[in-house]
Amino acid sequence: MSDLHGLIDAFAAFGDSGDGGVRRLTGTTEDAAARALLAAEFRRRGFALAVDGIGNMFGRAGLAPEAAEVVLTGSHLDSQPTGGRYDGTYGVIAATLAADALRARAAANPDAVRRDVVVVNWTNEEGARFQPSLTGSSVFTGALPLDTARDLRDGAGVALGAALDAIGWTGDAAPAFDIARYVELHVEQGDRLERAGAAIGVVTACWAARKLSIVFQGAPSHTGPTPMPRRRDALRAAARAIEALHGLVADDPDTHVSAARISVEPNSPNVVPARVQVWFEVRHRDVARTAAIGDAFLAAAVAGAEPLGVAVEVAIDERRAAQIFDRDGTALVAAAARRLGLPAIDTETVAGHDAVALMRKMPSTLIFVPSRGGLSHCPEEYTAPADLDAGVAVLTEVLWDLVTAG
């Protein structure tokens, strides 16, 4: 495990935000540098690199070079604009080191190994530069057509495909192996492990979410002389809705809500805002709760906007049901933690992950290590070195069980 902390430092240099964090958006020179380092780490270990049409990187470790079936493991190297050092990158490094350790173990037990290990870096998991998120893994499962994904545009109109071409990371190698299971190790990004004093989170489910993008349609007018009763202020209506959403869940810390992106037109200091769009999220383990809070919120948004002469339109109403990780995988993780003497708890993921996207096509398993204070997507994101080591140890055990299983 000696390489782990050095590699986390090395990757954090690409897009170093100067405050402990990382800004490494998909298809940028920072992304290209991180990909080049991962390719070099594959090369020095003898892993065979393949890249597909959306830039997903696959490194086949070669424990069982002839095996048709493999176990896939990894995460993503892209970050949020205000990202931390661990989100995604830790899972890619850990997968590389675990696969490397298994090669040594396989060499000592050549007859035990029935499957190979492939390490993966998924393109644009974060959805920070190109929406939707989970792009590479969704193309891989077929949920998102390759052409559609390559034509996703960033805020400046640049296509994802063109951005990948520009940094030299468009490939054509659709990987030719059967996948027994996907396993992803990730920092928790919440504080349940920390509060429980656990080293390992066995992720049993992904929370439901309702993502609502709302347009508040008012009318432009002069901010100075226009009589106050004549104004139809779309930003004021949006402000009421933002506070109303939080008010609806104020007594319930288990429903997570946010309003994080806003677009205002004409956004001139002298013109009453005419059109405002806000992206809201409601998350809870139970889809009935996200549906009910979403409905109550929409009613509150309308009630706040109507007296202002502002219309409310729903531009996006995306509902994600809760999803359950398969029990064979969670049992393997729990057993590995037990064997290693690491305290583990069953937990859930609130955020989406590539492991959630992969569920659509294959058994998928997600393992958490603690995040200090539950913080992520920020420079303060932190996991203690011993916890990082424990995660790699569990991942290694789980992968060994999978490559040797009958």
Add this chain to the structure above:
Amino acid sequence: MSDLHGLIDAFAAFGDSGDGGVRRLTGTTEDAAARALLAAEFRRRGFALAVDGIGNMFGRAGLAPEAAEVVLTGSHLDSQPTGGRYDGTYGVIAATLAADALRARAAANPDAVRRDVVVVNWTNEEGARFQPSLTGSSVFTGALPLDTARDLRDGAGVALGAALDAIGWTGDAAPAFDIARYVELHVEQGDRLERAGAAIGVVTACWAARKLSIVFQGAPSHTGPTPMPRRRDALRAAARAIEALHGLVADDPDTHVSAARISVEPNSPNVVPARVQVWFEVRHRDVARTAAIGDAFLAAAVAGAEPLGVAVEVAIDERRAAQIFDRDGTALVAAAARRLGLPAIDTETVAGHDAVALMRKMPSTLIFVPSRGGLSHCPEEYTAPADLDAGVAVLTEVLWDLVTAG
């Protein structure tokens, strides 16, 4: 007055927004086209055109070609992004037509005329593309250095000077005349004339204003798993402040407030907003009121933000005192309306105008005609044809009094 309505239609074609409004930002091809039409209108009437270093256009009418002293009259051809057809453009056209009419009157009374008339189009009055507003008139009075003005940048980093160069409207003719008075005719943009049934507004004062740009400093984190109590949501704090400002003046339609421009970082749907800046305005005729409301608002913003772990910083606190238009000018306007049998009232301007900027250096006079519903900076901006005609008639009388006064 037969040309008035045709010219309003002609200018409205440059930047026609398709919904009755106009989008004609400074230094664009639409601005260039409107300037070219004005130059042609000057030329066909024999007015001598001069352009200064910030693109202000001056057309000397030639009633008294040898006179050292002139009366300056006009307004601006630029608009807001969601502008109407009358704001500014009406004053430029009216000044051109009034000056033309005075040439005929002067030819019939050659001994009466002691001063010439110069028509002006001020650059970037609106401050929509380049801030601050009132740019051309402020350079003209010396309040804003020419170099500073030419280096103002738009949102894409383009300098005002470069934009004027690109459309061919940078000149070097600092006008060589003494100015007896500036007179501007403008649509009211409020509803006092309409409510009073008046045709003419004699503008006696400009309201005080306090413009506060506030930074809400929170911290980024993941919108999904981050525990709700751990979030420091800058957009939520801003939303509370926006509603608080309106709440402070809810029972007082004579204090105008707004929050019209907002900037959010990182503005990603998956990251709790870390830093939000909002541009607020408070306007009232009395500077003590704008000061008091501003102070109460700042206290409310802090009170709303503190429980959210969000800091409040004042980035801009610009205070404009109320200003009084000189009484010789208001008396001339009132007398002209009386002679023409037009109902007039004394009123105030809430918005800034070039006539307010000019006060710094010379006697300045502002005349209003009604705006339907008090609406402006929007496609619905409208003044009835008879009211437009009445305004030109009053302007013509006032200018005649000024060029013939002893």
